[in-house]
Amino acid sequence: xxxxxxxxxxARELNVSVSTVSRAMRDTHDISIETKKKVLAKAEELNYKxxxxxxxxxxxxxxxxxxxxxxxxxxxxSTVITGIQNVAYSNGYNIILYVTxxxxxxxxxxxxxxxISGLDGILISTCAGNYxxxxxxxxxxxxxxxxxxxxxxxxxxxxxxxxxxxxxxxKHLIEQGYSKIAHITxxxxxxxxxxxxxxxxxxxxxxxxxxxxxxxxxxxFSQEWGEKDMIxxxxxxxxxxxxxxxxxxxxxxxxxxxxxxxxxxGTEIGxxxxxxxxxxxxISPSLTTVSESAFDIGRISCELLLKHIKKVNxxxxxxxxxxxxxVRESTVRN
Amino acid sequence: xxxxxxxxxxARELNVSVSTVSRAMRDTHDISIETKKKVLAKAEELNYKxxxxxxxxxxxxxxxxxxxxxxxxxxxxSTVITGIQNVAYSNGYNIILYVTxxxxxxxxxxxxxxxISGLDGILISTCAGNYxxxxxxxxxxxxxxxxxxxxxxxxxxxxxxxxxxxxxxxKHLIEQGYSKIAHITxxxxxxxxxxxxxxxxxxxxxxxxxxxxxxxxxxxFSQEWGEKDMIxxxxxxxxxxxxxxxxxxxxxxxxxxxxxxxxxxGTEIGxxxxxxxxxxxxISPSLTTVSESAFDIGRISCELLLKHIKKVNxxxxxxxxxxxxxVRESTVRN
DNA sequence: TTGTAGGCGTTATCAT
DNA sequence: ATGATAACGCCTACAA
Numbered sequence: 071x072x073x074x075x076x077x078x079x080x081a082r083e084l085n086v087s088v089s090t091v092s093r094a095m096r097d098t099h100d101i102s103i104e105t106k107k108k109v110l111a112k113a114e115e116l117n118y119k120x121x122x123x124x125x126x127x128x129x130x131x132x133x134x135x136x137x138x139x140x141x142x143x144x145x146x147x148s149t150v151i152t153g154i155q156n157v158a159y160s161n162g163y164n165i166i167l168y169v170t171x172x173x174x175x176x177x178x179x180x181x182x183x184x185x186i187s188g189l190d191g192i193l194i195s196t197c198a199g200n201y202x203x204x205x206x207x208x209x210x211x212x213x214x215x216x217x218x219x220x221x222x223x224x225x226x227x228x229x230x231x232x233x234x235x236x237x238x239x240x241k242h243l244i245e246q247g248y249s250k251i252a253h254i255t256x257x258x259x260x261x262x263x264x265x266x267x268x269x270x271x272x273x274x275x276x277x278x279x280x281x282x283x284x285x286x287x288x289x290x291f292s293q294e295w296g297e298k299d300m301i302x303x304x305x306x307x308x309x310x311x312x313x314x315x316x317x318x319x320x321x322x323x324x325x326x327x328x329x330x331x332x333x334x335x336g337t338e339i340g341x342x343x344x345x346x347x348x349x350x351x352x353i354s355p356s357l358t359t360v361s362e363s364a365f366d367i368g369r370i371s372c373e374l375l376l377k378h379i380k381k382v383n384x385x386x387x388x389x390x391x392x393x394x395x396x397v398r399e400s401t402v403r404n
Numbered sequence: 405x406x407x408x409x410x411x412x413x414x415a416r417e418l419n420v421s422v423s424t425v426s427r428a429m430r431d432t433h434d435i436s437i438e439t440k441k442k443v444l445a446k447a448e449e450l451n452y453k454x455x456x457x458x459x460x461x462x463x464x465x466x467x468x469x470x471x472x473x474x475x476x477x478x479x480x481x482s483t484v485i486t487g488i489q490n491v492a493y494s495n496g497y498n499i500i501l502y503v504t505x506x507x508x509x510x511x512x513x514x515x516x517x518x519x520i521s522g523l524d525g526i527l528i529s530t531c532a533g534n535y536x537x538x539x540x541x542x543x544x545x546x547x548x549x550x551x552x553x554x555x556x557x558x559x560x561x562x563x564x565x566x567x568x569x570x571x572x573x574x575k576h577l578i579e580q581g582y583s584k585i586a587h588i589t590x591x592x593x594x595x596x597x598x599x600x601x602x603x604x605x606x607x608x609x610x611x612x613x614x615x616x617x618x619x620x621x622x623x624x625f626s627q628e629w630g631e632k633d634m635i636x637x638x639x640x641x642x643x644x645x646x647x648x649x650x651x652x653x654x655x656x657x658x659x660x661x662x663x664x665x666x667x668x669x670g671t672e673i674g675x676x677x678x679x680x681x682x683x684x685x686x687i688s689p690s691l692t693t694v695s696e697s698a699f700d701i702g703r704i705s706c707e708l709l710l711k712h713i714k715k716v717n718x719x720x721x722x723x724x725x726x727x728x729x730x731v732r733e734s735t736v737r738n
Numbered sequence: 739t740t741g742t743a744g745g746c747g748t749t750a751t752c753a754t
Numbered sequence: 755a756t757g758a759t760a761a762c763g764c765c766t767a768c769a770a
Contacts, residue, residue, distance in 0.1 A: 408763095410762095410763055410764085411763070411764070412763075412764095422763090422764080422765095423764095423765080423766080426763095426764065426765060426766090427765095429764095430765085454763085454764080455762085455763050455764070457762080457763075457764090458763030458764040458765085459763080459764055459765080460764095460766095461762090461763080461764075462763080462765045462766080463762045463764085463765065464759070
């Protein structure tokens with residue numbers, strides 16, 4: 071390992087004490103302007119870089135925050151991270167990334183191994199149905215913010231309005247004249263999944279439209295699952311004439327299945343997704359969807375986390391960002 | 405700030421010295437099996453977590469590696485990160501993410517502020533044309549691995565075979581009967597951009613096909629730029645009958661422009677991209693492309709970095725992963 | 739096998 | 755305004 075320049079080196083060269091150097095580096099007021107200048111010049115000359123380990127050790131903080139997230143290989147999550155990154159970076163925080171691969175076990179393992187003292191705070195989009203591992207670290211007093219996939223634990227949460235998004239999406243289908251509306255979604259034990267399901271159900275109830283049990287399919291979140299679910303729907307005795315998918319990826323999977331079957335999307339079957347992934351405008355016909363403010367979710371989550379870090383007992387908050395229906399070709403008859 | 409359990413606490417409770425506890429935690433051999441058991445049990449009981457700052461400070465390392473990357477919001481980079489994450493995690497390393505937003509200035513700022521002692525090594529996909537900032541940290545002796553967008557500095561690099569990929573892509577267009585082949589690409593000062601350009605040029609040269617100057621357009625890497633470039637090509641006096649784009653996003657932008665103009669892709673104009681982004685199979689007609697092993701790039705880069713970290717003077721290596729032509733509808737006449 | 743003591747680089751608390 | 759000095763939590767000789 072190399073030897074890096076330390077404040078000691080600077081102190082020695084300048085014949086001052088380390089505390090003086092430290093003061094200059096931290097820009098405190100109890101130091102003369104000339105010595106400060108002198109020190110900073112020497113630091114620049116020697117290419118001094120502060121040692122975060124030492125600083126963290128003596129201050130009890132690290133300037134690192136952790137992000138725990140199911141995936142990063144999709145538009146939504148990678149955009150959230152970008153939002154987080156922006157805020158973190160401009161506040162002098164580093165972000166440490168943990169990817170759970172949507173595995174409860176992995177998430178629990180990561181959280182438990184989290185050397186708590188190495189992080190000033192945590193941002194998490196949990197994939198778990200059980201929150202014991204999170205409770206543990208919460209009890210340790212480490213600030214934590216839930217985003218997107220939140221838990222039912224008490225705490226600060228930032229999410230989109232899943233219920234209303236699903237509501238307006240489903241109502242839009244109804245208004246476009248579709249009436250046999252299916253919903254393909256993810257596992258039952260996720261909160262956002264339940265919220266979107268409820269929005270869908272309430273929209274139908276409000277319009278007194280009945281649902282067949284086989285129109286609601288729980289599976290995974292990927293495009294492949296969307297394709298499979300659609301094939302299953304087409305094979306059922308009561309084929310639907312519209313589809314509300316829990317996210318754009320599944321909607322797109324379903325559309326690919328429909329295109330294979332030469333079923334006219336829009337005219338024969340309406341399709342709505344959720345997220346507003348750029349893929350919506352690439353697929354043809356373009357996909358109607360509910361937009362999510364991924365970047366803002368990241369930005370706001372991080373801002374709230376920093377507030378928790380800086381102020382003990384900052385009160386927990388729940389922020390819900392509205393979605394917006396974006397009508398495209400997949401729900402228009404032609 | 406909270407007080408976390410330290411080895412001192414454990415030592416006191418057990419009436420042993422801190423070094424004994426330290427030894428137990430590190431699983432060294434010079435400790436009796438019973439005391440080790442005793443210590444570990446107590447650590448478990450008190451929910452002890454090691455303090456990485458302290459450990460890092462005394463050992464001169466942190467188990468953190470940095471990733472510096474232009475973006476994360478696209479398939480390629482997010483997949484690379486996933487590959488890196490996998491290797492890092494299973495070796496007990498954390499990854500700290502820095503996003504440059506494709507800005508040279510930002511990259512330089514990040515690198516210069518990098519509190520060097522806080523990282524054991526760095527993985528970088530540089531967006532810069534000038535490498536002074538990187539030279540600086542290299543001279544500090546910190547291990548560094550370049551991936552994807554490498555520099556011409558000496559060091560370990562992991563990249564795809566850009567030249568050959570471009571060569572086979574262009575040859576494929578020629579073999580399909582296209583002859584007026586344009587190339588839309590990124591800034592001139594990037595190495596991988598130059599390599600792909602050279603592959604394209606050499607393929608044409610080999611087949612004695614001439615190129616018009618206006619068929620080569622340098623702009624940005626985004627879908628929007630692809631669209632703009634295509635519009636420019638269509639407006640030129642010598643409209644091409646085929647297009648090789650530096651990446652899939654630009655190819656897709658170009659395809660959208662063509663679709664707007666009702667130009668039949670495949671029959672009237674062939675299009676090839678580069679990356680094999682999932683979008684290739686979502687757009688219609690599907691996009692012929694050259695595949696990149698994004699996950700492997702990440703995996704291998706991280707493995708090499710860890711070798712550099714663990715073994716001083718591990719010799720620099722250059723790994724070049726082959727690409728593969730994936731023929732789809734966009735280069736087939738119908 | 740175990741304990742003691744010094745040090746890692748920085749900050750913070752005293753003096754001066 | 756500046757300087758000594760003791761933390762911070764852990765590791766590592768060296769001693770016992």
